[in-house]
Amino acid sequence: MTDAVGETALWTLYHRSLAARDPECGLADPKAVELVEALDYPFAQRFGTDNRGWARGxxxxxxxxxxxxxxxxxxxxxxxxxxxxxxxxxxxxxxxxxxxxxxxxxxxxxxxxxxxxxxxxxxxxxxxxxxxxxxxxxxxxxxxxxxxxxxxxxxxxxxxxxxxxxxxxxxxxxxxxxxxxxxxxxxxxxxxxxxxxxxxxxxxxxxxxxxxxxxxxxxxxxxxxxxxxxxxxxxxxxxxxxxxxxTRPPPRPARRRPATPHPRGALMTTLPDEAEYSCVMPTNIAAIRALDKSGVFVREARLRHFAHIDGIWHDMLQYSVLEDDWRALRQNMPVRATCTPTAN
Missing domain, CATH: 3.40.50.150 (Vaccinia Virus protein VP39)
Structure with a gap:
């Protein structure tokens, strides 16, 4: 399995094993740990060791x-x-x-x-x-x-x-x-x-x-x-x-999320019923202010040399909000705050 697409199977296996070893990730996957230990492959040398953000993802x-x-x-x-x-x-x-x-x-x-x-x-x-x-x-x-x-x-x-x-x-x-x-x-x-x-x-x-x-x-x-x-x-x-x-359930109402003005400066990834993650560049001041002022997202970590863009390594700031926290916040929000914003 040496082609680039096939190597993604090793990449995901490695990061699942890292997540399985981290109690904070909440993923019980002993089989992934077993496979990584059984394979003669330089996982750490190829994919790195400081990959906690990807492992959580x-x-x-x-x-x-x-x-x-x-x-x-x-x-x-x-x-x-x-x-x-x-x-x-x-x-x-x-x-x-x-x-x-x-x-x-x-x-x-x-x-x-x-x-x-x-x-x-x-x-x-x-x-x-x-x-x-x-x-x-x-x-x-x-x-x-x-x-x-x-x-x-x-x-x-x-x-x-x-x-x-x-x-x-x-x-x-x-x-x-x-x-x-x-x-x-x-x-x-x-x-x-x-x-x-x-x-x-x-x-x-x-x-x-x-x-x-x-x-x-x-x-x-x-x-x-x-x-x-x-x-x-x-x-x-x-x-x-x-x-x-x-028997198909009705669609869930859309969540209200902070705007991210610069598409290359912020990466918004949402996952159902679990958590919402946002990774933004430290230079994207507008997105950082929006996330900090939202009262919803919590800054998790600074992912060093996370993205290689235009030949330059960039750090990323990782924010997250848990589904339980989001629901609790929604219950305490005034009705006006949960409405979809409209242009003046």
Whole structure:
């Protein structure tokens, strides 16, 4: 696994293991720690050691996906979870309820490594194939519900291929739900331009696209797709199935967030029901003032040499607000403060 996109599987595994070792991250993932110790790979030399901010981010993302799977298994205890391009993800061991059926779809090199480190079992197996090859859908047991996950993979595919994949799932897996994460469009463009690089030398591979309202509308217009909603960092698509539509919960009201005047000076990343993180450059005074004056965000840390932009290393200030704190604050807010601001 030497290509840039394949190396992201090692990157995420390493940061999950760091999060699992940090009690403050709240991620129980002993399997990730076990894999890092078993692999003969220079993780620290390649990815660095002072990565607490990224480890926390990976922990939050992992918990968000775990919550999606547990909610699905609460409705379908014997359902099937399909993971597209999961690499060395250890989610099965975090959410296993004893009856779930787990199917991973991997390219040959990744599939061989995963089978060597995480051998197939009766309920958890890896299938070799291309995500765009619809034959993998024939291996899915859809008798008790299907949840398809694409964690950290679709942004590396061309947008036309992503649409084709969504349409294939809608046609071949009626009633299934697809959940994936995606960066904003400007962040994806930054990876193409080489804005982000680790001090140890690692550079994230270019991301082909990022989510925009127009792309979300395209997903909703795909044949067979009943609904597509962007709930913070996770995007859900639901193929047409009348019973599923009747039970789909209403959308959550939009949160009120501070404005960030400089798009390259602030990175806003929101995750459902867990926490909201904001990373801003120390030079972005307007964004820092907005965050400090909001009374909501708490400054967590200064991430040194976090972003490599235009050939220069930049520190970032990390802010966060927990969901519980946000809800408590909303309960004490006057009604006027929770309304959407309007122009004078």
């Amino acid at each position: 990976m922990a939050v993302r992992a918990r968000c996906y775990d919550r999606e799977v547990r909610a699905f298994l609460a409705r379908h205890p014997r359902g099937t979870v399909v993971c597209l391009g999961e690499g060395l993800e250890t989610q099965f061991w975090r959410v296993d309820n004893g009856t779930v059926r787990w199917l991973g779809v991997e390219l040959p090199e990744s599939a061989a490594l995963r089978r060597r480190l995480l051998p197939d079992t009766d309920r958890c197996r890896t299938l070799t194939g291309c995500l765009l090859d619809e034959r993998w859908t024939g291996e899915v047991d859809a008798s008790d519900g299907v949840l398809v996950l694409a964690q950290g993979v679709l942004m590396y595919m061309a947008w036309d291929c992503v649409r084709a994949l969504v349409e294939a799932c809608a046609v071949r897996l009626p009633g299934a739900q697809l959940v994936f994460d995606t960066p904003p469009a400007w962040f994806a463009a930054g990876t193409v331009r080489g804005w982000f690089r680790y001090p140890a030398g690692y550079r994230p591979p270019p991301m082909s696209w990022g989510m925009t309202p127009a792309r979300l509308r395209e997903l909703r217009a795909c044949p067979g797709v009943a609904a597509a909603c962007a709930r913070a960092a996770l995007v859900r698509t639901l193929v047409r199935d009348p019973s599923a539509l009747r």
